[in-house]
Amino acid sequence: MAIVRGCQLPDDLFYHVDSNVWARLESDGSIIVGMTAYACSLAGQLVAATPKKIGKEIEQKQTICTVESGKWVGPIKAPVSGQLIEINEPAIDKPTLINEDPYGRGWVAKIQPKRWDVEKASLVTGAEIAAVFEAKMNTDGFGGC
């Protein structure tokens, strides 16, 4: 587990750093997607979430869900291209679940990736995580989780 400026970033996950989302490869080849603890801290308490429709084909960095907090609306973007195959309905119904447990019960969507072997190279995992997020937080002017 990497902890950067107080934000937990599990080192077994894959991160799309610009989009501030994580991906976890499942044994069936699908990936689970969610917001990072850092993204949750930036947003503050989420009050609404609207996902794209199940079955939709999505390119990397396209929106899979739109969330709202403190009157700000913003996207959760796909870390890789693929088909949206499942939405975490409890988190959509109660978006504070995403804030409370971003890597667990607050996961957002499941994608069947179409180019995982290629696109995973654009994601960050393992020992690289801390330095990359430290640099991002520095650029963003982020104080800490």
Next chain:
Amino acid sequence: MNKTWRILDTGLRRAAENIALNRALLEARQAGEAPSTLRFLRFMPSALLGFHQSAEQELNLDYCHAQGITIQRRITGGGAIFFDETQLGWELYLHRSDLACADMQAISQRICTAAARGIQALGVDAQYRPRNDIEVDGRKISGSGGAFDGDALLFQGTLLIQFDVEKMLRVLRIPAEKLSDKAIASARERVANLADLLGAAPDLAEVQVQLQAAFAAAFNIEFAAGDLSEQEQARFETALAEIDSADWVNLMQRPRADKPLLEAAIKFPAGLVQVRVHYDAVRARIQQLWFSGDYFISPRRTIADLEACLRDSDARRLRQNVATFFAERNVDMLGLCAENFSAVIEAALAQQVTAS
């Protein structure tokens, strides 16, 4: 040398065009095709939903249809508003590097504080009020909301130049008393406009000059007049095709019963406290509430501030939020206490439990 931002005035437009421009300009800023921009805009009479809202839950649709009031959906957050020619819209399209700050609430505060300074220059004591309002002596004069995409941000606000409070009460499904002279008077205690405050409506150009000057000072930049680029025009046309449609307006459809208007009144020894609450039962959130009744409280603006503090708040944290609100202020209530306000709101919320 200071950075230069663009200033745009897109004039009076249909709501669909204004919202499509929101998307086009935000996308263009994110794509690096456009500079940071201050845009002024005005609307033909419209009821504008927040991105996540449902028209059925927020608006009196029969009235809107009968009066020819257009219903549209914003790409930004927050609550439904009535917007007509008597209001001025202001918007900033920025890159995160313009702000050197990641905290979204802090960004809202910085922009609203700058806008409040511009309004002050017109001769009224406008102040930022958490979380996203600008108020004059407790009365809201400008509301705001935002959207972001990657490193690009759109933050927008309204400024009430003149305002038809009665029409607002008819358009929006808000927890005021039933439409009456009392309700209108009560709304006037919560909403201010420049014409009333200054004795006459100020010149629109002067309002724009003062807002522009305040943003220039706050961000240490200069403005240069500009137009939409060809790329932005193309993005606008694409966005308009989606937004100028029933599918977009009806993107969120939820039953009115999920967001009831609830009310309660309790006679305490120190006076009668009544409240009406617009309650999001699915998310257990207080969307908006209005107090009325017969009791003493000083300063008078305390009630408007409490209503603003509890707007869009978690109902499960009600007691804590009310206690914190009063703990932070010196308020004279002649026998009423924070618990009384919590109790009457809880009584209203209990109506929902009873009804279901």
